[in-house]
Amino acid sequence: MRQAVAVAVTKHRLDSAVLQKLPTDSPVVASLGAAIASLPTYQKAFADAPPAFTEVGLRYSHYTEDSLDKDLLVFGDRDRYDIDVTQLWIEAPVGGAWSVAFDVQNDSMSGASPWFVGTNLDGEPGVIMSGASIQDNRVEVGVTTRYFWADGNAGFNVTHSDEDDYEALAFSFDAAWNSDDNSRTWSASASTSDDSVAPVKEAIPVFIDQEELDTQSLYFGVSQVLTSTSIVRVGLSYTISDGYLTDPYKLADQRPSEHERVTLNTGYRQYFVEAGGALKMDYRFYNDDWGTDSHTLEVAWQQSLGRHSLTPYLRYYSQSQADFFSVIADTSTDFYADDYRLSSYGAITAGLRGTVMIGDWEVEGQLERYDSDNSFSLYGGDAAPGLVDFWRATVGVTLRFD
Amino acid sequence: MRLLRWVAMVTLLSSTVGCSNIEAVPAWERGYLAEPGMQWELSRREAKFAGHVYTSKEASSGGSGAAGGGCGCN
Numbered sequence: 001m002r003q004a005v006a007v008a009v010t011k012h013r014l015d016s017a018v019l020q021k022l023p024t025d026s027p028v029v030a031s032l033g034a035a036i037a038s039l040p041t042y043q044k045a046f047a048d049a050p051p052a053f054t055e056v057g058l059r060y061s062h063y064t065e066d067s068l069d070k071d072l073l074v075f076g077d078r079d080r081y082d083i084d085v086t087q088l089w090i091e092a093p094v095g096g097a098w099s100v101a102f103d104v105q106n107d108s109m110s111g112a113s114p115w116f117v118g119t120n121l122d123g124e125p126g127v128i129m130s131g132a133s134i135q136d137n138r139v140e141v142g143v144t145t146r147y148f149w150a151d152g153n154a155g156f157n158v159t160h161s162d163e164d165d166y167e168a169l170a171f172s173f174d175a176a177w178n179s180d181d182n183s184r185t186w187s188a189s190a191s192t193s194d195d196s197v198a199p200v201k202e203a204i205p206v207f208i209d210q211e212e213l214d215t216q217s218l219y220f221g222v223s224q225v226l227t228s229t230s231i232v233r234v235g236l237s238y239t240i241s242d243g244y245l246t247d248p249y250k251l252a253d254q255r256p257s258e259h260e261r262v263t264l265n266t267g268y269r270q271y272f273v274e275a276g277g278a279l280k281m282d283y284r285f286y287n288d289d290w291g292t293d294s295h296t297l298e299v300a301w302q303q304s305l306g307r308h309s310l311t312p313y314l315r316y317y318s319q320s321q322a323d324f325f326s327v328i329a330d331t332s333t334d335f336y337a338d339d340y341r342l343s344s345y346g347a348i349t350a351g352l353r354g355t356v357m358i359g360d361w362e363v364e365g366q367l368e369r370y371d372s373d374n375s376f377s378l379y380g381g382d383a384a385p386g387l388v389d390f391w392r393a394t395v396g397v398t399l400r401f402d
Numbered sequence: 403m404r405l406l407r408w409v410a411m412v413t414l415l416s417s418t419v420g421c422s423n424i425e426a427v428p429a430w431e432r433g434y435l436a437e438p439g440m441q442w443e444l445s446r447r448e449a450k451f452a453g454h455v456y457t458s459k460e461a462s463s464g465g466s467g468a469a470g471g472g473c474g475c476n
Contacts, residue, residue, distance in 0.1 A: 044459065059448075087450075087451065131428055182426075183424065218408070225435060228431040228432060233442065236411050236412055237409035237464040260409070261404070262403040262464075263464045271434040271439065271440055285465075287404075289404060294462040296462065302444075311439075379415065
């Protein structure tokens, strides 16, 4: 019986229904309470246990930006970026207390991007594109080792990213630990990234040979079990970058050499027993010393369908413009930029994700649409003509085995 | 200094959470909390991918743990 109950607890869904039918004063429950409480069952909501299986996965995503509206184009190719992304990983338990994950990602990019903003024959702002299509390939390799103990876990990651014009080496350390009653989990992480940019001098003129950028980041968060069907978390992050932050592929772009940003993020999960689904809500507030604030709200409903799942989701994002942004860059000031990514705008993402289990295989599919517009913003500010809209589709398979 | 403000907020957050008095949910009633839909991320690789896309196309970043991982930001 002891073993049966323990197994039931470890295999969540059916088992929770079984267990919740047991009276709390049941001698079985009473005698097993401490043992059950110590089981490393509730991964991610609390500090993790080592993975029970080896996992091998492959994902392919295609990202494609809409062509620039012809009314917003002054010169160049209207076609923007297409990116093919392949992710491959293996994650396995090692011994009784460790896990190792090995990740490889390849991004194959092609297309054109805005070079600068000028005016058309009517005097309206319009985009001059970068001309010939740019080809680039990025390869990222990462290794993560993680150690688990009774009340928490700690991981160390090293990631190297290399593309034609950009190289980065990042290290991160994270840890999570539980309260005595396993109701609360504290988590913290620190990371550092050493980047080098060496622009390719082909389609458009660039004015640097090689520059460096260092970034450090800290995160602290707490999650708390509220009820048997709800959990909440809150976290704070701080990031500072020092070095070359200008976009070398923009004609009129000069940014400060330091960038501090903080975020406050919150999350809430509520499980609905009758519906067999979970409501997921996340919110992030962002603030930086370039004058940009932003709000991000994400809402999803993850419906369980036996071993399968279907998850529609929405994301709303709004940011204010950076202090030195203007629709047409004012190059008479110390810092200036006409990059649409520093303008005031809002964006709405709508997506659908599905997973299907076939034996030990999980097959996933996802489709997402991103639309941005100045009128979607919560903030004032002029509309940048280069705002991006895109589609993204993903398919993937994951195999788990002993 | 944003770092000092951040440290102050972390300290405040820690002390506030430490003082909260939420009744612990017994271990045998936590099965629903382990449902896939109750996890913070849809999947770890999806979170990494989506985070990289948004960081490349928007001015904001951070809030999901450690930073790092190259540019890919044209």
